[in-house]
Amino acid sequence: MTRLDGKKAFVTGGTRGIGRAIALRLARSGCDVAVNYLRSRKPAEETAALIEETGRSCLPLRGNVADEESVATMFETIATELGGLDILVSNAASGVLKPALELTAKHWRWTMDINAAALLPLARHSVAMMPKGGGKIVAVSSLGAVRAIPNYTAVGASKAALESLVRHLAAELAPRGINVNAVSAGTVDTDALKHFPSRDEMLAVTERRTPAGRLVTPEDVADVVHFLCTPESSMIHGQIIIVDGGYSIIA
Numbered sequence: 001m002t003r004l005d006g007k008k009a010f011v012t013g014g015t016r017g018i019g020r021a022i023a024l025r026l027a028r029s030g031c032d033v034a035v036n037y038l039r040s041r042k043p044a045e046e047t048a049a050l051i052e053e054t055g056r057s058c059l060p061l062r063g064n065v066a067d068e069e070s071v072a073t074m075f076e077t078i079a080t081e082l083g084g085l086d087i088l089v090s091n092a093a094s095g096v097l098k099p100a101l102e103l104t105a106k107h108w109r110w111t112m113d114i115n116a117a118a119l120l121p122l123a124r125h126s127v128a129m130m131p132k133g134g135g136k137i138v139a140v141s142s143l144g145a146v147r148a149i150p151n152y153t154a155v156g157a158s159k160a161a162l163e164s165l166v167r168h169l170a171a172e173l174a175p176r177g178i179n180v181n182a183v184s185a186g187t188v189d190t191d192a193l194k195h196f197p198s199r200d201e202m203l204a205v206t207e208r209r210t211p212a213g214r215l216v217t218p219e220d221v222a223d224v225v226h227f228l229c230t231p232e233s234s235m236i237h238g239q240i241i242i243v244d245g246g247y248s249i250i251a
Contacts, residue, residue, distance in 0.1 A: 002230045005030030008082045009229070010074075012036040012065050012122065013092030015043040017190030018140060021218035022089055023047060025226045027056040034059040034078050036092060065092045066113035068121050075125040087229050088126040090119050090162075091140040095155035103154055115158035119165050127178060134177025136229045139166050140221070141184040141240060143248055150198075159184075163240050170238030179237055183224050186216045186244025212245030 009026045013019040014035030020043075023033045033051055035058060037044045044060040051058035059081050063070040078085060095111035096103065123137055143149075144156035145163050163182055170180035187206040207215050224243050227233055242248055 002232060003030045004087075004229060007031045007086040007229075008084055009087035009089065010034045010036070010078060010085055010126065011089040011091055012118075014089070015040075015047040015060070018185065018188060018218045018221050019089075019091040020047050021222040022091060022225050023058075024050055024054070025219070025222035026087065026229065027051040027054045027058070029226060030056065031087065032057045032059075032082060034061055034082060036061045036063055036065065036074060038062070038064055038092070065118040065122065066110075071118070071121045071125060075129070079129060084131065085126055085129040086131065086135050088122060088135070088137045089140070089225060090122050090137070092118065093140070095158060097151040097155065098153070099151060100153040108154055111154040111158045112161065115155065116161035116165060119162060119169070123169055123180070127173065127176070130178060134179070137169065137173070137178060137180040138225050138228050139182040140225070141182045143184060143186055143242070143244060145184065147248075166240070167238040174237045179228065179233060181228050181233070181236055181238065182240045183221055183228070184240050184242045184244075185221045186210070186242070186247045188216050188218060188221065190218065206247060209250055210245040210247045211250065214245065216243055216245055
């Protein structure tokens with residue numbers, strides 16, 4: 001597959017799990033990578049070290065993607081340190097896991113702001129820094145956008161909103177040579193899954209029902225994100241690519 005030598009990428013939530021795998025995949029393909037994190041510095045330092053082992057540079061950026069001032073500050077640093085941007089991967093996610101009737105307005109806003117609304121300022125700043133020849137924007141979604149999962153109401157709704165936003169951005173930005181797509185991941189065993197009370201059962205059921213015979217790994221998701229960042233994906237616009245080993249095709 002085509003390498004991405006010399007490209008500049010920004011991965012939000014890029015220091016753990018799927019985000020870290022994406023950042024490393026892009027670095028191994030030749031990208032210099034900025035990785036965003038919200039709280040813990042240690043995983044950011046560990047990710048930076050792994051990226052620098054590939055021979056590429058890493059720029060750790062602490063910031064809240066749901067805060068527009070914080071987003072603007074991060075992009076100011078990217079402009080200074082990287083000098084431009086070719087690829088945005090909107091991966092940072094959070095949310096409240098509760099039954100629908102236990103959700104408050106605060107829970108709803110928190111989840112929507114981080115998982116869906118954040119893509120707008122991220123895209124706006126990214127597009128302003130992308131070269132005239134175009135660029136790539138990839139959002140990370142989940143099957144909860146189209147399936148009802150216990151306690152996933154707010155997160156699932158936010159991912160559905162994210163996927164709709166991807167389609168609208170794709171339609172607006174395609175004439176400028178910018179591809180906007182999303183990767184919808186099946187069940188991936190990351191730290192985020194520890195917040196589910198039925199984690200072990202969920203993993204076992206998913207693995208048993210997956211035609212491919214195993215769970216999706218962060219690296220599986222990263223490979224598809226990488227593809228969507230290459231020239232080979234130039235005619236893919238506004239699509240949601242499902243990476244789940246076939247889980248979602250089984251009734």
